[in-house]
Amino acid sequence: MSKPDLKTALASIQKEESLDDNWLSRCHEAINQQALTTPWYVKAMLGFSAWLAMVFIIIFLFASRLIRSEEAAIIFGIILIPLACLIRNKSNHEFQKQMALAISMAGQTLLYLGILVATKNSRDSDGAMTAAVIAIIVSSVLIKIYPDKIHRFLSTVILITAMVVIETRLHQPILFNVLPMMIGALAIYLTTHEISLLQKSWSDIVRPVQYGLLFGLMLICLPSSSYLIREVILHSHYYLSTIGIGLALLYLEYHILKKMGYTLTEKTSLLITGSTIIFIIATLQAPGITASFLVILLGFSSGDKVLQGTGIAFMAWYISSYYYSMNISLLEKSISLVATGIILLLTRKLLRRLRASHA
Amino acid sequence: MSDHLPGDQKLLNTLFKNELLNVEQYLRCKKKIGLTPDLNDWRLFLDIFLLFLGTSLLALGIIFFFAYNWQDLHKFTKFALIGSGIFCSIMLTHLKGIDSLGGKAGLLIASILTGTLLAVYGQIYQTGADPYQLFLAWAAFITVWVWIARLQALWLILLLLYNLALIMYWSEFISTSMSGSFLFSSNPLLYRLSGFSSIELNELLVLCNGLALIIWEAALKKKRTGFSDRWGARVLATYIVIMATQTWLSMLFSYNTETEVGNVLAVITYIAVITTIILYYLSKVHDLYMLAISYFSITVSLCALVGKGINDVVAGFFVLSFIALGLSSAFAISLKKTAQAWRAEHEQA
Numbered sequence: 001m002s003k004p005d006l007k008t009a010l011a012s013i014q015k016e017e018s019l020d021d022n023w024l025s026r027c028h029e030a031i032n033q034q035a036l037t038t039p040w041y042v043k044a045m046l047g048f049s050a051w052l053a054m055v056f057i058i059i060f061l062f063a064s065r066l067i068r069s070e071e072a073a074i075i076f077g078i079i080l081i082p083l084a085c086l087i088r089n090k091s092n093h094e095f096q097k098q099m100a101l102a103i104s105m106a107g108q109t110l111l112y113l114g115i116l117v118a119t120k121n122s123r124d125s126d127g128a129m130t131a132a133v134i135a136i137i138v139s140s141v142l143i144k145i146y147p148d149k150i151h152r153f154l155s156t157v158i159l160i161t162a163m164v165v166i167e168t169r170l171h172q173p174i175l176f177n178v179l180p181m182m183i184g185a186l187a188i189y190l191t192t193h194e195i196s197l198l199q200k201s202w203s204d205i206v207r208p209v210q211y212g213l214l215f216g217l218m219l220i221c222l223p224s225s226s227y228l229i230r231e232v233i234l235h236s237h238y239y240l241s242t243i244g245i246g247l248a249l250l251y252l253e254y255h256i257l258k259k260m261g262y263t264l265t266e267k268t269s270l271l272i273t274g275s276t277i278i279f280i281i282a283t284l285q286a287p288g289i290t291a292s293f294l295v296i297l298l299g300f301s302s303g304d305k306v307l308q309g310t311g312i313a314f315m316a317w318y319i320s321s322y323y324y325s326m327n328i329s330l331l332e333k334s335i336s337l338v339a340t341g342i343i344l345l346l347t348r349k350l351l352r353r354l355r356a357s358h359a
Numbered sequence: 360m361s362d363h364l365p366g367d368q369k370l371l372n373t374l375f376k377n378e379l380l381n382v383e384q385y386l387r388c389k390k391k392i393g394l395t396p397d398l399n400d401w402r403l404f405l406d407i408f409l410l411f412l413g414t415s416l417l418a419l420g421i422i423f424f425f426a427y428n429w430q431d432l433h434k435f436t437k438f439a440l441i442g443s444g445i446f447c448s449i450m451l452t453h454l455k456g457i458d459s460l461g462g463k464a465g466l467l468i469a470s471i472l473t474g475t476l477l478a479v480y481g482q483i484y485q486t487g488a489d490p491y492q493l494f495l496a497w498a499a500f501i502t503v504w505v506w507i508a509r510l511q512a513l514w515l516i517l518l519l520l521y522n523l524a525l526i527m528y529w530s531e532f533i534s535t536s537m538s539g540s541f542l543f544s545s546n547p548l549l550y551r552l553s554g555f556s557s558i559e560l561n562e563l564l565v566l567c568n569g570l571a572l573i574i575w576e577a578a579l580k581k582k583r584t585g586f587s588d589r590w591g592a593r594v595l596a597t598y599i600v601i602m603a604t605q606t607w608l609s610m611l612f613s614y615n616t617e618t619e620v621g622n623v624l625a626v627i628t629y630i631a632v633i634t635t636i637i638l639y640y641l642s643k644v645h646d647l648y649m650l651a652i653s654y655f656s657i658t659v660s661l662c663a664l665v666g667k668g669i670n671d672v673v674a675g676f677f678v679l680s681f682i683a684l685g686l687s688s689a690f691a692i693s694l695k696k697t698a699q700a701w702r703a704e705h706e707q708a
Contacts, residue, residue, distance in 0.1 A: 004392060006367050006371070010388065012391065013384055013387060027379050027380075030370075041648050041651050042694055045687065049655070049683050049684070049686070052662065053687075057676075060676035063672045094688040094689075094691045095685060097688070098687055098688045099688075260398050300401075301396065303368075303393060319419075330426050331423075331424070331427045334423035334427060335420070336420070337420030338417055338420030338421065343413075344413030345409065345414070345417065347409055348405070348413060351402075352406070
């Protein structure tokens with residue numbers, strides 16, 4: 001059965017609570033005054049165009065010889081980022097918005113590259129590490145002060161990338177695998193604490209940061225899907241990532257079950273929790289699969305179809321690439337896949353049976 | 360869950376921030392419009408998700424099992440295995456009915472397995488057939504199923520097969536000088552598919568797929584069974600715009616100058632495709648996505664045109680950055696105005 005639109009829902013609330021017509025007309029007025037939300041593909045178009053402009057700006061700065069050294073790059077970066085913030089905060093016009101976005105991205109690229117090159121040959125500091133720490137600080141500040149959804153999304157992705165760089169430079173696989181759990185937990189927090197964040201007027205920040213976190217989570221799981229990268233580049237214990245994301249996933253399931261009125265000791269809760277644990281164990285070496293499951297669940301619980309679609313696409317990618325590149329025999333892959341498939345189908349059957357017995 | 364408008368969450372937040380809704384009303388409103396799933400929504404979601412994922416993993420596991428034993432299997436066993444897969448899929452369609460989700464999935468699997476059967480046949484008997492013949496035969500065999508399945512995904516697969524057959528035929532018999540991308544040089548199929556250099560082939564692909572899009576839109580307009588939403592048309596239009604833009608860029612940067620006629624046609628094709636899409640989706644069918652991809656294509660194409668023409672690198676890139684920003688901003692404003700006009704039109708109706 002299709003559900004009503006917003007205006008119909010408001011009308012039914014008015015009826016249920018016997019609110020006056022003035023309340024409804026004020027609601028309608030607020031809705032009509034609100035500009036239309038930009039669809040994701042228009043945001044993507046604007047994002048790509050800003051990246052294109054950013055590349056042209058950087059080439060221009062280098063070609064014009066305005067930047068001849070890493071110090072000059074850093075100085076330009078330091079000038080361009082606040083300039084972008086100023087333009088964006090002063091104007092809401094589309095051209096200024098796009099220009100500010102491109103200038104900010106160009107400034108950040110120059111700043112991080114400048115720091116990377118300047119400290120590369122230094123004995124006392126690690127260039128990549130220094131650039132990453134600066135990137136974390138700058139991105140965190142920009143998420144708060146730069147009032148633009150695309151920019152906040154990009155800043156979150158840059159922040160996560162910088163964290164990965166730091167953890168890779170520290171050569172601590174444990175740390176590398178803790179990050180996905182932290183990101184997953186933060187994304188869950190943003191969904192489950194929606195009301196309190198709204199009351200603190202954080203609503204404009206929450207959604208782009210959540211998108212950035214989940215997109216970043218999908219990205220940092222990418223190395224696990226390639227056998228080549230797994231073995232040659234990172235030497236990481238991916239099962240730790242899976243356990244971390246799995247714990248976040250179990251917490252989310254617990255939260256949803258509680259919201260739906262189930263206690264932990266009920267058969268339905270036990271069945272869902274048990275099959276999730278088996279699913280996590282079966283995909284222990286593929287954190288991307290558990291992560292995309294988390295994204296799908298978060299997308300569904302917040303009625304967000306873009307998140308659901310992204311999660312499904314990534315899940316298809318992770319399942320196919322993981323099983324294709326896994327360094328075990330085809331027979332072992334076959335057993336693992338069949339076992340997981342049967343467990344999921346059995347879970348479905350048992351859930352239906354439980355539902356029928358309750359009805 | 361309902362197909363709520365993408366802006367509903369933002370509108371709700373606005374009402375909450377303006378203190379027109381309290382916490383309890385906000386949550387109830389979210390539930391009413393389907394932004395928060397209720398118990399039934401969760402049950403349906405879990406049911407579909409577990410069925411889909413469980414079946415996919417099980418099917419993959421079975422495929423891997425046979426792949427493990429493939430070399431040791433007798434040729435007739437191989438044919439029997441794939442054949443029985445096709446038979447079971449068709450039986451599933453028969454039992455569940457053509458209009459059910461299971462029935463459609465059955466025809467989808469049978470269509471894919473037909474290609475596997477043809478490939479295995481060619482492999483065992485070393486038929487020496489050209490690759491285009493495989494794709495053409497595959498497409499021909501499944502055409503009737505696609506017709507009766509009335510599933511957009513299957514129509515797209517059929518179109519993909521005809522596209523592949525055409526590309527293979529072209530690279531085999533008409534233009535063997537397609538350079539392809541070095542990135543895909545290790546894989547013959549991908550190498551041929553990445554043949555960005557044949558302008559004439561791209562023009563032909565744009566023309567064929569353009570015709571397919573016209574038929575697709577007609578089916579959507581007449582509300583033919585299976586053509587209830589626009590995602591298939593959007594995928595097809597995206598492919599056409601990418602091919603037309605690629606043709607234009609190839610011509611511009613002279614990756615292939617086989618014939619002058621082809622170059623002139625590339626310009627005409629590009630202008631015709633973009634103009635038609637913009638005019639049609641502005642006036643006849645309201646689809647913001649189609650306008651957005653066309654506008655983005657124009658931004659890229661104009662940047663390429665200006666970039667090609669400039670002699671002064673310094674000034675050129677400075678100007679280019681402004682062109683990219685100016686065009687994308689202008690298009691964003693235009694898209695917003697268009698959406699507002701459509702909304703007003705919709706509310707009046």
